[in-house]
Amino acid sequence: MAKDEPAKKRKAPPPVSDINVTPMVDVMLVLLIIFMVITPMLQHGVSVDMYRARNPIPMQAADKSDAITVAVTRDGKTYLNTTQMPPEDLPQKVKDLLSNRIDKQVFVRSDARARYERVVDVVDNLRAAGVDNLGLLTEQLQQSGTTTGGGAGGQ
Numbered sequence: 001m002a003k004d005e006p007a008k009k010r011k012a013p014p015p016v017s018d019i020n021v022t023p024m025v026d027v028m029l030v031l032l033i034i035f036m037v038i039t040p041m042l043q044h045g046v047s048v049d050m051y052r053a054r055n056p057i058p059m060q061a062a063d064k065s066d067a068i069t070v071a072v073t074r075d076g077k078t079y080l081n082t083t084q085m086p087p088e089d090l091p092q093k094v095k096d097l098l099s100n101r102i103d104k105q106v107f108v109r110s111d112a113r114a115r116y117e118r119v120v121d122v123v124d125n126l127r128a129a130g131v132d133n134l135g136l137l138t139e140q141l142q143q144s145g146t147t148t149g150g151g152a153g154g155q
Contacts, residue, residue, distance in 0.1 A: 091129035
């Protein structure tokens with residue numbers, strides 16, 4: 001190539017009119033996997049530090065998505081599933097929820113440090129609503145000092 005020759009300009013490639021969806025599909029698949037892994041770990045209802053018992057009775061019905069759960073927190077607040085309400089309002093709300101059910105079972109999740117008076121008040125109000133089958137949920141106490149969820153003690 002000599003210096004006297006004019007330099008040839010390179011032509012740019014023509015624009016691509018196709019959309020490359022591969023990166024989008026990769027991101028969507030990663031998000032799908034993340035949600036699939038996290039979803040079973042989500043806890044139903046209000047988080048409480050339940051009492052740990054040595055020999056609880058397993059209650060698989062408490063893990064169902066339509067189970068009626070009443071939670072009593074450490075500071076004495078009462079929750080029906082995820083809705084906070086005073087214990088005096090529980091009988092009417094629970095009656096409404098149990099009206100169309102065959103299984104009239106309610107589960108009570110109480111913080112281990114909650115006042116006993118509050119828990120008794122909740123149980124009394126549930127009895128006033130006509131609940132005959134009441135489950136008191138606890139955690140399984142392991143010998144090594146670790147706990148696993150899902151254990152329950154009942155009536």
